[in-house]
Amino acid sequence: MIINGVTIDATFAEAFPMKATRAIITAQNEKWAMIAAQAMTGFATSVIACGCEAGIERTLSPDETPDGRPGVSIMIFAMGGKGLAKQLETRAGQCVLTSPTSALFAGIDGGIRIPLGKNLRYFGDGFQIAKVISGKRYWRIPVMDGEFLAEATTGQMDAVGGGNFLVLAESQPQALAACEAAIETMRKISNVIMPFPGGVVRSGSKVGSKYTTLNASTNDAFCPTLKGVTKTDLSPEIESVMEIVIDGLTKEDIAKVMRVGIQAVCDLGADNGIKRISAGNYGGKLGPFHFHLQEIMA
Amino acid sequence: MSALTFTLKYAPDQRVDMSPLVCHQLKDLAVADIAALSLQNGKRKLRVDELFTIDGTDAQNIVIKNSMAKLDFIGKELEGGCISVEGDVGAYLGFGMKSGEIKVVGNAGLYAACEMKKGYLEVSGNAGDFLGAALPGNKMGMKGGTILIKGNVGERAGDHMRRGNILIEGNAGDYCGSRMTAGTIAVMGQTGRYLGYAMRRGTLLLWNQPQLSASFNDCGAHTLAFLPILFASFKKLNSRFADKASAFNRVQRYAGDMSEMGRGEVLVKL
Numbered sequence: 355m356i357i358n359g360v361t362i363d364a365t366f367a368e369a370f371p372m373k374a375t376r377a378i379i380t381a382q383n384e385k386w387a388m389i390a391a392q393a394m395t396g397f398a399t400s401v402i403a404c405g406c407e408a409g410i411e412r413t414l415s416p417d418e419t420p421d422g423r424p425g426v427s428i429m430i431f432a433m434g435g436k437g438l439a440k441q442l443e444t445r446a447g448q449c450v451l452t453s454p455t456s457a458l459f460a461g462i463d464g465g466i467r468i469p470l471g472k473n474l475r476y477f478g479d480g481f482q483i484a485k486v487i488s489g490k491r492y493w494r495i496p497v498m499d500g501e502f503l504a505e506a507t508t509g510q511m512d513a514v515g516g517g518n519f520l521v522l523a524e525s526q527p528q529a530l531a532a533c534e535a536a537i538e539t540m541r542k543i544s545n546v547i548m549p550f551p552g553g554v555v556r557s558g559s560k561v562g563s564k565y566t567t568l569n570a571s572t573n574d575a576f577c578p579t580l581k582g583v584t585k586t587d588l589s590p591e592i593e594s595v596m597e598i599v600i601d602g603l604t605k606e607d608i609a610k611v612m613r614v615g616i617q618a619v620c621d622l623g624a625d626n627g628i629k630r631i632s633a634g635n636y637g638g639k640l641g642p643f644h645f646h647l648q649e650i651m652a
Numbered sequence: 653m654s655a656l657t658f659t660l661k662y663a664p665d666q667r668v669d670m671s672p673l674v675c676h677q678l679k680d681l682a683v684a685d686i687a688a689l690s691l692q693n694g695k696r697k698l699r700v701d702e703l704f705t706i707d708g709t710d711a712q713n714i715v716i717k718n719s720m721a722k723l724d725f726i727g728k729e730l731e732g733g734c735i736s737v738e739g740d741v742g743a744y745l746g747f748g749m750k751s752g753e754i755k756v757v758g759n760a761g762l763y764a765a766c767e768m769k770k771g772y773l774e775v776s777g778n779a780g781d782f783l784g785a786a787l788p789g790n791k792m793g794m795k796g797g798t799i800l801i802k803g804n805v806g807e808r809a810g811d812h813m814r815r816g817n818i819l820i821e822g823n824a825g826d827y828c829g830s831r832m833t834a835g836t837i838a839v840m841g842q843t844g845r846y847l848g849y850a851m852r853r854g855t856l857l858l859w860n861q862p863q864l865s866a867s868f869n870d871c872g873a874h875t876l877a878f879l880p881i882l883f884a885s886f887k888k889l890n891s892r893f894a895d896k897a898s899a900f901n902r903v904q905r906y907a908g909d910m911s912e913m914g915r916g917e918v919l920v921k922l
Binding site: 422480484486488492494500501503 | 834836881
């Protein structure tokens with residue numbers, strides 16, 4: 355399959371089951387909601403060493419948030435429910451509770467309930483106040499700038515992590531420009547996050563390593579400097595490869611966002627040095643969800 | 653199916669215990685069986701059809717017409733369904749109700765919504781003393797749900813209240829929110845003496861400055877983030893509480909009762 359001169363490989367992206375949650379952070383203005391959201395989703399690019407993958411889903415206008423202030427919705431993905439709950443709680447405690455004027459609300463109703471403000475309340479040292487409003491429990495925790503309001507719990511649901519595609523280009527600037535264009539359109543879609551820095555990852559990994567202590571290592575088949583020394587997947591004109599990784603609530607969400615992302619890359623086309631779109635296919639070793647690129651773009 | 657309607661035929665001399673006439677107890681009964689149920693009237697027992705004419709069949713929708721202040725225990729321990737009352741009601745309206753809805757177009761007597769667990773109770777007129785309170789000697793008043801009183805309420809509203817909302821459009825008598833453990837009482841009108849007497853936790857939300865006991869301490873003026881959420885939860889009510897103009901988030905906060913554990917609060921609109 356070729357779109358605008360870009361070859362779409364007959365391969366699939368391989369994704370795996372994760373647990374996900376969503377929280378809504380509000381603040382006096384969007385600037386401070388975003389600061390809290392960025393802090394809460396920091397150091398969360400990959401479960402390989404961060405414990406979770408997190409990202410900003412989108413900004414919310416005042417009429418979309420529970421307390422009528424500007425907000426940001428964030429999502430956190432982890433391999434298991436326990437790890438997810440721990441990440442959510444420590445991040446909420448260190449990054450949102452601490453952030454001026456912030457409030458924290460559930461982003462998923464229903465599902466398995468996991469603590470949001472439920473345990474943070476103990477920071478209130480006995481002065482905390484619970485309020486049950488319309489069946490939802492909120493904690494009012496006295497802090498130095500006033501009160502930190504946090505919903506007691508948020509929902510956890512089954513989700514999909516590791517959807518991806520690779521952009522193969524004739525140069526590094528061209529690969530990056532294509533990925534930037536893709537991310538810009540992909541960020542408009544709900545229920546997904548692209549957890550890597552700026553949404554783009556340059557160090558795509560394969561499963562396993564020659565070093566027994568490592569369970570992931572550089573994807574040498576796509577490293578342009580190794581074209582001569584390894585079983586490469588790259589043709590001679592490819593000089594740079596970048597990857598966009600997507601975590602989403604459902605496989606449909608991921609397929610949808612992959613499609614718009616790949617389309618944005620293909621719109622730049624061969625004229626801008628984009629040669630191929632491929633995907634992280636680990637031969638079924640990584641996970642049960644397979645996103646066939648050519649089916650997605652059909 | 654039209655609502656199951658009980659129309660009072662005459663004003664009884666003695667008080668009537670209406671507790672058998674609740675939706676969940678009537679739902680599987682034929683009209684003839686309902687007519688044959690007995691109601692305690694003073695020291696006598698009367699058949700339902702001696703007191704009421706019965707129309708309609710939908711037991712999930714009960715209407716009581718020509719009601720008067722001698723009909724006690726209307727909607728006792730109600731579990732689902734809706735009871736509408738036209739006229740005044742006696743004591744213990746919605747006593748211990750578990751879910752469902754009770755609406756009274758008229759006034760309610762003592763102990764309305766006493767020990768209520770959940771659900772919604774609305775009175776268009778006034779309510780007597782001990783609204784949403786605990787029975788004498790009991791330690792647990794209203795545990796959940798919402799009460800809306802469009803008129804005034806008597807003394808001790810929300811005594812020993814544990815959770816839920818009591819919304820009063822009019823005035824509240826003395827000892828409003830006494831011995832509260834938690835929950836919210838909102839009063840648009842005036843409040844009486846000894847407001848929040850011995851309250852442990854909970855919120856008294858007031859539109860007018862109350863006369864406060866010395867055991868309530870001023871914590872200053874604040875903009876509180878939970879208030880917009882609380883007011884938003886009222887927006888479906890048929891009430892001035894639903895009016896956007898009624899909402900506020902800037903309050904003077906008084907903590908108390910400091911002679912108790914002092915985790916309660918009186919919030920007064922600024």
